[in-house]
Amino acid sequence: MDISITEYKRCDVVKANGRIDSSTAPQLEEALNSIIEAGRYKIVFDMSDVTFMSSKGWWVLIETQKKCKRYKRGEIILVKVNPNIRDSLNLVGMGSYFQMFDDLTAAVGSF
Amino acid sequence: MDISITEYKRCDVVKANGRIDSSTAPQLEEALNSIIEAGRYKIVFDMSDVTFMSSKGWWVLIETQKKCKRYKRGEIILVKVNPNIRDSLNLVGMGSYFQMFDDLTAAVGSF
């Protein structure tokens, strides 16, 4: 899995590709934590190239969401979530913790 | 020429297509003015589908830039300017009045 971070004025866009499972979730966690540790809490996660995500990946997103929303200082927004991933997130009620956008520009523009 | 306006939190994205000449520049002017009249001065002009632009179009952009930059309240940024249009703008020194981006998301993210 490759992860890129692009810093914009009001938010950071994180893009990953491939599978996010127990072996790659720590990489995602590290990338998201690096943003939060820099004092930035508005994050767009571009999932257009993420084909698979297990619960280990979801927990990373949940923990990130908790940190970002604390003191209402920000939020992580998901973009272009693969329908299979979206369905499985919704199955355990986790879809409701995230705004999901179909368009990257719209997500960045929402901050 | 079709013109669309998408309002984001901090800026508006205007997208036009085809030729901007003496017959269509007034349409563009109207769209840009409608944003400014709404008290919004951060504008991204997505020119990815604009194939031709005469000086009548440039004046619309220049007037818009003047209004947006007044009181440092905003700016119009151009995105994906066709190289021919860019060259002719630069030929008369007008390219320097605008930030130009190759990526829409980056332009929106700059506000």
Added chain:
Amino acid sequence: MTLRLQLAASNVYTALMSTLRLPGRFESLPKIGEFVVKAARAAGLDERAVYAVELAVDEACSNIIDHAYGGEGIGDLECEVSWQEDKLIIILRDFGKPFDPEAIPDPKIGVSIDELKPRGVGFFLMKKMMDEIRYSYTPESGNTLTMIKQKLST
């Protein structure tokens, strides 16, 4: 790397059964994923069902490493796929510590994000994704988790 394939991957489409054995490490998960996705497609499952199988197997294998073995590199993971006319059967075997599936509570759904305890959805997902799940343990054959996906499941 221990890798034993009873039938070559290219034969998977005509095989009745195929087994993959890999070290119990997270880096084995994509390989097991690929293996079961191929099998699920060969069984004629639609892409939604193929994803369901991939996710359930990934969660199950991750649990084996985390809970049965208690960490990476302790023991192997064996994944056996077989198919019948109407269903795909996946059997996962490990030699870690046994557990009682009945004792695992379902996660709470609909709580606020701050009330969420990390972990505890993998097993629930496996049950939701598959049509049937059976678990057995014997000292000789270790832990055996059998997961069944019907071809015409909804």
Added chain:
Amino acid sequence: MTLRLQLAASNVYTALMSTLRLPGRFESLPKIGEFVVKAARAAGLDERAVYAVELAVDEACSNIIDHAYGGEGIGDLECEVSWQEDKLIIILRDFGKPFDPEAIPDPKIGVSIDELKPRGVGFFLMKKMMDEIRYSYTPESGNTLTMIKQKLST
């Protein structure tokens, strides 16, 4: 709409000369643009030069409507293209008021945006975009603007 084509558009590639006459309205500009772009491509100009011709002709026609006629719908615009081995020649004719090209000042470049006066770059652009521009007026043939683009111009 007055539209007179001396040679059909499909013949443009073998023609030596072709003329389009349209009402002096801004909505005629895209048609004239299409006409000169076809001619410029037929003349073998590269895409950069084709755009230069399209822009120069658009500015010239727009000026005729704005300044020679003083508005839309007053008189016709005639665009004649002809080509020689090494160049494309475009002649624009109108019967509006004549003007003195020498008297048009070049725009100031490099000033701050607030010092920019709207208008006054069209003619400058035409000169920059084309290799040669000639203007003549006679009461019989009206205003004639001849613009030449060399095939091997830089």
